[in-house]
Amino acid sequence: xxxxxxxxxxxxxxxxxxxxxxxxxxxxxxxxxxxxxxxxxxxxxxxxxxxxxxxxxxxxxxxxxxxxxxxxxxxxxxxxxxxxxxxxxxxxxxxxxxxxxxxxxxxxxxxxxxxx
Amino acid sequence: xxxxxxxxxxxxxxxxxxxxxxxxxxxxxxxxxxxxxxxxxxxxxxxxxxxxxxxxxxxxxxxxxxxxxxxxxxxxxxxxxxxxxxxxxxxxxxxxxxxxxxxxxxxxxxxxx
Numbered sequence: 001x002x003x004x005x006x007x008x009x010x011x012x013x014x015x016x017x018x019x020x021x022x023x024x025x026x027x028x029x030x031x032x033x034x035x036x037x038x039x040x041x042x043x044x045x046x047x048x049x050x051x052x053x054x055x056x057x058x059x060x061x062x063x064x065x066x067x068x069x070x071x072x073x074x075x076x077x078x079x080x081x082x083x084x085x086x087x088x089x090x091x092x093x094x095x096x097x098x099x100x101x102x103x104x105x106x107x108x109x110x111x112x113x114x115x116x
Numbered sequence: 117x118x119x120x121x122x123x124x125x126x127x128x129x130x131x132x133x134x135x136x137x138x139x140x141x142x143x144x145x146x147x148x149x150x151x152x153x154x155x156x157x158x159x160x161x162x163x164x165x166x167x168x169x170x171x172x173x174x175x176x177x178x179x180x181x182x183x184x185x186x187x188x189x190x191x192x193x194x195x196x197x198x199x200x201x202x203x204x205x206x207x208x209x210x211x212x213x214x215x216x217x218x219x220x221x222x223x224x225x226x227x228x229x
Contacts, residue, residue, distance in 0.1 A: 004159075031214075042120065042205070042219030043160075050214060090159050104150070105217065107159030 003027045004108035006091050011113045013078070013085065021076045021111045023091035031094040032074040033105065036060060036087045043090065049074055078113065086115045118143045120220035122206050128226045133196055137223045139189040139206030147211035151180050151191050154203045154222065163191070163204075193225075201227045 003026040013019045023032065031050045035043040045058030049068040063082025068074055078085045091108040120141045129135050141149065148167045152160035164173045168184040177194045193200055203222040210216045 040125075040221055042221050043217075044219075045216070048214060056214075088157075092159075104162040104165060107161070109159050110157070112157070 004091060004093060004106060006089075006108040006111050008111060009109065011111055013113060013115050015115060016080045018077055018079050019113065021078065021089055021091075021113070023074045023076065023108060024072055025074075025091075025093050025108075026072065027093055027095075027106065028071070029093035029095050029106075030071070032068070033092040033094075034058075034064070034066065034074070034076045035090045035092065037090060037110075038087050046076065046089075085113055088112050118208070118210065118218045120206050120208050120218050122204075122220040122223050124223060125221070126224040126226070128228060129196055131196060131198055131227055131229050135193050135196060135225065137191045137193075137204050137206075137225070139191070139220060141187050141189070141206070141208040141218070141220075143187075143208040143210060143218055145211040146184070146187075147209040147215060149180075149182050149189050150207040150209065150217075151178070151189075152205040152207060154205055156202070160205055196227045198227050198229060201225060 005024045007022045033048045034046040037043050044060050046064050047066040049055035065077045089111045092105040094105045095103050123138045150165045151163040154160040163175050163178050164180040166173050166182045173180050179192045182189045203224045205222045206220040208218045
């Protein structure tokens with residue numbers, strides 16, 4: 001997990017509510033990512049940010065929103081528009097755009113979101 | 117379509133035995149192949165990263181192989197330990213852009229005493 005913190009570890013949400021998942025890093029990495037993991041499936045990219053104040057949609061961005069106001073923080077909001085939000089959410093970081101594609105992504109410990 | 121397929125889906129072995137996990141990938145343009153270990157309820161941890169020019173890479177008791185011609189990779193675990201019980205995820209990285217990662221669904225390994 002290194003210097004990546006995700007909170008809370010477990011989160012319960014009622015249908016129709018928005019919730020925000022926290023991701024903080026002290027690795028001084030430029031790039032940050034949000035993934036969703038469902039049983040029997042590979043991780044899927046929700047959003048990514050390569051630099052402060054900039055972010056891009058991934059493969060499954062609908063129903064999610066993010067912000068990148070600080071280098072250390074990349075919070076993910078799961079909105080009521082996300083039809084099936086129950087999943088394990090993982091935040092990841094990478095050294096930066098110039099780090100090249102061999103540089104690994106470091107993952108946080110994850111947040112398990114359950115919709116009641 | 118870019119995709120990564122892993123086999124078997126799950127595997128049970130006895131402590132001390134060896135095992136090999138398989139990965140087939142269809143990714144273009146291909147940059148590198150990664151293996152991650154994920155303990156239950158935790159984030160994945162990198163084991164190896166290999167480019168198309170690397171055939172083998174080791175990390176302790178873990179040895180990964182890559183055949184870029186057949187687009188296949190394997191992860192061999194030697195002298196398994198109870199702590200090896202986890203999911204092992206094969207990941208292919210695309211070249212260019214933001215180097216998107218394509219994840220396999222993983223192989224769930226259980227090591228029994």
